[in-house]
Amino acid sequence: MEFWLLLIAFLCLFVFLLSFLDLSRKNKKLPPGPPTLPVLGNFLWLLRSSNNFSSLEPVLRQLRAQYGPIVTLHLGSEPSIFITTAEAAHKALVRSGSIFASRPPALETTRIMLSNETTVTTAPYGPLWLQLRQNFMSAFHPSRLHLYSDGRKWAMNILRSRLLEEARPNHEAIVVVDHFQHAVFCLLIYLCFVKPGEEITEEDLKRMPYLKAVILETLRRHPPGHFILPHGVTEDTKLEGYDVPRNSIINFTVADMGWDADVWEDPMEFRPERFLKNGNGEEVVFDMKGIKEIKMMPFGAGRRACPAIAMALLHQEYFVANLVRDFTWTAENGCAIDLSEKQDFTMVMKNPLRVHISPRTLSVLFLADAFCALPAKKSDSKDEGEVDDRAYVQKAQTLPVIPHLMEISSLASSTVMAWNARGYSTMKGTRHL
Numbered sequence: 001m002e003f004w005l006l007l008i009a010f011l012c013l014f015v016f017l018l019s020f021l022d023l024s025r026k027n028k029k030l031p032p033g034p035p036t037l038p039v040l041g042n043f044l045w046l047l048r049s050s051n052n053f054s055s056l057e058p059v060l061r062q063l064r065a066q067y068g069p070i071v072t073l074h075l076g077s078e079p080s081i082f083i084t085t086a087e088a089a090h091k092a093l094v095r096s097g098s099i100f101a102s103r104p105p106a107l108e109t110t111r112i113m114l115s116n117e118t119t120v121t122t123a124p125y126g127p128l129w130l131q132l133r134q135n136f137m138s139a140f141h142p143s144r145l146h147l148y149s150d151g152r153k154w155a156m157n158i159l160r161s162r163l164l165e166e167a168r169p170n171h172e173a174i175v176v177v178d179h180f181q182h183a184v185f186c187l188l189i190y191l192c193f194v195k196p197g198e199e200i201t202e203e204d205l206k207r208m209p210y211l212k213a214v215i216l217e218t219l220r221r222h223p224p225g226h227f228i229l230p231h232g233v234t235e236d237t238k239l240e241g242y243d244v245p246r247n248s249i250i251n252f253t254v255a256d257m258g259w260d261a262d263v264w265e266d267p268m269e270f271r272p273e274r275f276l277k278n279g280n281g282e283e284v285v286f287d288m289k290g291i292k293e294i295k296m297m298p299f300g301a302g303r304r305a306c307p308a309i310a311m312a313l314l315h316q317e318y319f320v321a322n323l324v325r326d327f328t329w330t331a332e333n334g335c336a337i338d339l340s341e342k343q344d345f346t347m348v349m350k351n352p353l354r355v356h357i358s359p360r361t362l363s364v365l366f367l368a369d370a371f372c373a374l375p376a377k378k379s380d381s382k383d384e385g386e387v388d389d390r391a392y393v394q395k396a397q398t399l400p401v402i403p404h405l406m407e408i409s410s411l412a413s414s415t416v417m418a419w420n421a422r423g424y425s426t427m428k429g430t431r432h433l
C-alpha cells in the first residue's frame with residue numbers, strides 16, 4: 001500500500017513539475033510553432049505529419065509557410081528552434097556569432113556518446129573548444145594542405161586501381177561507392193598517422209575555376225547534411241523579436257537555404273556557371289563562410305563553421321579532377337542518373353551510382369579542356385611542348401562525366417553531378433538534376 005501511495009505522490013510531483021516547466025515556457029515568446037500538448041509537446045503531432053527525422057524537412061517547409069522563417073517544435077524537454085532562411089541564419093551565426101556558437105547542453109544520458117563534450121565538435125563554446133579548434137587548425141590550416149599531397153596521390157592511386165580491377169574482368173556496370181569510401185578511409189589514415197611529405201603545389205587545381213564551380217554547385221544542390229550539428233546559445237537571447245532560451249536546441253534548414261528561389265535563380269537547376277564571375281568568367285568568388293551574407297551554408301557558418309572547408313574542397317576537386325582525367329564515365333545502359341537522396345550518416349544517393357568506366361588516353365588534355373575557364377581558352381602563343389587543346393574539343397564533347405562526390409568528400413558526402421563539361425559550354429539551357 002505504501003508503495004502505491006509513494007508512486008502516486010511521485011507521479012503528482014512529476015506532473016506538477018512538468019506543468020511548471022510548461023508554464024515558465026509559456027512566459028517566453030518563443031518562435032511560433034504548431035499547438036503543443038502538455039508533456040507530449042509536438043510529439044504526436046509530428047508523428048502524424050512525418051514518419052521519421054528525414055522527412056522533417058517537408059514539415060518544416062509547411063511550418064515556415066504558416067508561421068514564418070523561425071519556428072519552434074517541442075520534441076523533448078527543451079524547445080527545438082529551426083532557422084529556415086539564410087538572412088536569419090546570418091543574424092544568428094555571424095552577427096550574434098559568440099552567443100549562437102555553443103552546442104545544446106547534453107543530457108546526462110547522451111553525454112557519454114558525445115565524448116563527455118570534450119571534442120572540438122561537441123564541446124560547448126568556451127576555452128576548451130577554442131583550444132581544441134586551434135589544435136585542429138594547426139594540422140589542417142589551408143596553408144598546410146599542400147603538405148599532404150603525397151597522401152592524396154596515394155589514396156587516388158588506390159582508388160584508381162580498385163576501379164580498374166573491378167571494371168576489367170567483366171563489362172558490367174560497377175557500383176563505385178565502396179571504392180570511394182575505401183579511398184577516403186585510406187586518406188584519413190594517412191592524414192592521421194603519416195608525416196607530411198615534401199611540398200608539392202596544387203597549382204593545377206587553381207587553374208580550374210569551372211571544376212571549383214561544379215563542386216560548389218554540388219554542395220548547394222545536394223549538401224551532404226540537410227541540417228548542421230545542433231547549436232545552443234551561451235545565454236538567454238533574442239532573435240528577430242523572439243526569445244531563444246539558454247537550453248534550446250537550434251538548427252538550420254541548410255538544404256532549403258540553397259534551394260531558396262528568393263536567393264538563387266532557378267534553384268533546382270544544376271548550373272555551375274552561377275558561381276563563375278559574370279556567368280562565364282575565369283574566377284570563382286564565393287564567401288563560403290558567409291561573413292558578409294549567407295547564401296548557402298553546407299559547412300555551417302560563423303564561429304562554429306566546419307574548420308575543414310579548405311581541406312574538403314581541395315580533396316573534392318582533386319579526386320574529381322583525377323577521376324575525370326583518368327576514366328570515361330558512362331551511366332549503366334545509358335540510363336538517366338537517379339539523383340534522389342536518402343539519409344545515411346550523411347545524405348547519400350538513394351540508388352548508388354552504377355557506371356561503366358574505362359581508362360582514358362590523352363587524359364591531361366581532356367582535363368584541361370573540361371575544367372578550365374569557359375569559354376575554352378584558345379592560346380595564341382604557346383610555350384614549347386604545350387599542345388593546342390582545340391584538337392580535342394570534338395572528342396571531349398562526348399564526355400559523359402559522372403563523378404560521384406558523396407564519399408570522396410571524406411566524412412561528409414556530397415553528391416553526383418552528371419554533366420558533359422564541354423557540352424555544357426555549348427548547350428543552351430541547363431540540365432535539371
Ligand code: HEM
Nearest residue numbers: 120121228229298299300304305306307308312409410412
Ligand atoms: C564536404 C565535406 C564537409 C562538409 C559539407 C562539412 C560540413 C560540416 C558542418 C555543416 C559542420 C557543422 C557546423 C556547425 O555546427 O555550425 C561541420 C563541423 C565540423 N567539421 Fe566538417 N564538413 C566536411 C568535411 C570535414 C572534414 C574532412 C573534416 C576533418 C578532417 C571536418 C571536421 C569538422 C569538425 C571538427 C567540425 C566541428 C567544428 C566545431 O564544432 O567547432 N569536416 N562540418
